[in-house]
Amino acid sequence: MRQISAIPPAQPVTTRPGTATPGPATPGTALDDAVRRVLGGLGHANSGASLVPEGLDAFAIRVATARAAGRSLDLQYYIWHADVTGKLLAGEVLAAADRGVRVRLLLDDAYALGRERVLSALDSHPGIAVKLFNGTRWRMFGRAGFLLEMLFGGWHLNRRMHNKAWIADGKVAIAGGRNLGDEYFGAKSDEFNFRDLDMVLAGEAAAGTNRVFERYWRSSLARPAALVCPPSDKRGLPALRQALADAAAAPEARRYLQHLGAFNGAEAPLSRGLVALAPGAVQVVADPPEKARRGLAARRLARAAGGIAPEIADALRRAKHQALLISPYFVPGEAGLALLLGLVARGVQVSVVTNSLAATDVVAVHGGYAKYREPLLRAGVPLYELKPSGEDEDTSVFGSRGASLHTKAFVVDDGPVFVGSFNLDPRSAALNTEMGAFVDHPALARELRAEHDRLADPARSWRLGLEEGRLTWTGSGPDGQLQTLRREPDASLRRRVLARVLRWLPIESQL
Numbered sequence: 311m312r313q314i315s316a317i318p319p320a321q322p323v324t325t326r327p328g329t330a331t332p333g334p335a336t337p338g339t340a341l342d343d344a345v346r347r348v349l350g351g352l353g354h355a356n357s358g359a360s361l362v363p364e365g366l367d368a369f370a371i372r373v374a375t376a377r378a379a380g381r382s383l384d385l386q387y388y389i390w391h392a393d394v395t396g397k398l399l400a401g402e403v404l405a406a407a408d409r410g411v412r413v414r415l416l417l418d419d420a421y422a423l424g425r426e427r428v429l430s431a432l433d434s435h436p437g438i439a440v441k442l443f444n445g446t447r448w449r450m451f452g453r454a455g456f457l458l459e460m461l462f463g464g465w466h467l468n469r470r471m472h473n474k475a476w477i478a479d480g481k482v483a484i485a486g487g488r489n490l491g492d493e494y495f496g497a498k499s500d501e502f503n504f505r506d507l508d509m510v511l512a513g514e515a516a517a518g519t520n521r522v523f524e525r526y527w528r529s530s531l532a533r534p535a536a537l538v539c540p541p542s543d544k545r546g547l548p549a550l551r552q553a554l555a556d557a558a559a560a561p562e563a564r565r566y567l568q569h570l571g572a573f574n575g576a577e578a579p580l581s582r583g584l585v586a587l588a589p590g591a592v593q594v595v596a597d598p599p600e601k602a603r604r605g606l607a608a609r610r611l612a613r614a615a616g617g618i619a620p621e622i623a624d625a626l627r628r629a630k631h632q633a634l635l636i637s638p639y640f641v642p643g644e645a646g647l648a649l650l651l652g653l654v655a656r657g658v659q660v661s662v663v664t665n666s667l668a669a670t671d672v673v674a675v676h677g678g679y680a681k682y683r684e685p686l687l688r689a690g691v692p693l694y695e696l697k698p699s700g701e702d703e704d705t706s707v708f709g710s711r712g713a714s715l716h717t718k719a720f721v722v723d724d725g726p727v728f729v730g731s732f733n734l735d736p737r738s739a740a741l742n743t744e745m746g747a748f749v750d751h752p753a754l755a756r757e758l759r760a761e762h763d764r765l766a767d768p769a770r771s772w773r774l775g776l777e778e779g780r781l782t783w784t785g786s787g788p789d790g791q792l793q794t795l796r797r798e799p800d801a802s803l804r805r806r807v808l809a810r811v812l813r814w815l816p817i818e819s820q821l
Contacts (some may be wrong), residue, residue: 339380365496416757
């Protein structure tokens with residue numbers, strides 16, 4: 311099995327900031343051939359799509375497509391951690407650039423703070439260009455500078471690029487809720503309850519994701535790393551190579567590298583669950599990058615350019631029989647509540663899976679969600695709250711530290727299904743930029759319904775109810791028998807008090 315190893319640096323090439331030397335012009339790459347064979351096996355379709363719920367598979371398909379790519383890797387992420395899987399994937403990206411693949415990396419600036427040396431080292435490679443979205447001018451002062459800029463009026467920094475996309479050779483695009491880091495690929499716990507979901511688009515279906523990336527890459531909000539990070543010295547890239555090689559040789563990496571041994575090339579992971587799509591069955595939607603700009607005029611311009619929230623609302627309104635929603639952060643707001651209640655009034659079955667108070671990583675969001683539970687339950691909407699994954703409690707008011715549920719998806723009737731970065735909350739609707747894909751296919755609709763049902767199982771989630779005007783939680787106890795509780799299950803007193811206090815603060819627009 312191939313592991314990441316230190317590779318001698320390529321000869322330097324002078325490039326302007328924010329560019330990467332183009333890969334060689336080739337008539338076809340290994341990934342082109344894999345996509346052609348896989349789609350040929352589906353009746354010579356032009357497009358295919360699949361859902362990837364398992365973390366190890368999600369890691370494997372990223373590695374496989376990076377290794378098979380021959381022209382380009384375009385990567386757009388909110389978070390890229392410097393942990394085991396983050397380093398393994400960085401090693402694959404660097405190896406691709408060494409082969410002559412053009413790599414463009416677009417990261418949200420807030421989560422790149424403190425990683426300037428790594429980003430500068432990558433950007434120094436002639437085949438890699440790094441840009442940071444919505445960057446802080448005070449980056450040289452680190453996180454303290456970020457906070458100072460916000461205090462002195464930099465409220466645009468509260469608007470983040472939440473998009474996620476992994477695009478190889480323009481032929482395979484992976485979008486969804488996963489950032490790049492151990493918790494998103496199942497490293498934190500072997501238990502079922504940490505759930506996330508990717509949508510893989512192959513062939514012509516990847517074109518929409520390509521267009522989204524290009525729009526963001528060319529935005530004036532995407533600043534070349536060379537303009538905001540200290541330049542790397544000549545030791546930066548060799549030192550990074552060694553660090554990535556050490557990470558690949560560490561015992562913690564064995565689980566992921568062994569899983570790659572189940573696949574030979576890109577064809578096997580790409581073909582897993584892939585279905586052929588009819589023309590027009592895929593719609594990739596995204597907010598315009600201008601949404602992150604400060605000021606009323608900028609927001610009006612962004613709304614005029616279109617965005618993802620209206621598309622999601624329209625898709626839900628078209629439901630005739632059923633709408634099953636999965637969202638780790640569920641704060642529908644008054645407009646969202648009215649939409650869901652309107653569906654129920656028309657006879658549509660609506661169901662929601664979200665995190666419980668004990669499982670959520672952002673207690674403030676749970677406080678915002680809590681006031682919508684009773685009106686939804688009174689209307690007959692089943693609410694399921696995922697149980698905690700069993701990890702040590704790590705309470706954060708506004709942070710992001712390994713929640714049990716991270717999937718952001720829904721299915722309407724027999725399609726379309728939606729998978730993306732969009733949480734059903736005000737932050738996704740009004741503050742962050744988001745993206746996702748609608749795909750119309752009955753097999754994918756069945757898969758997403760099955761995922762909803764697995765999450766809603768009493769062994770994994772509490773089902774909420776109302777008894778004499780008070781909330782109840784029903785689920786399987788330690789003995790496997792159903793039990794009903796009358797207070798937030800598994801949540802400490804600290805969490806319960808914090809959630810109640812936050813519920814009454816005027817912060818819903820920030821959730």
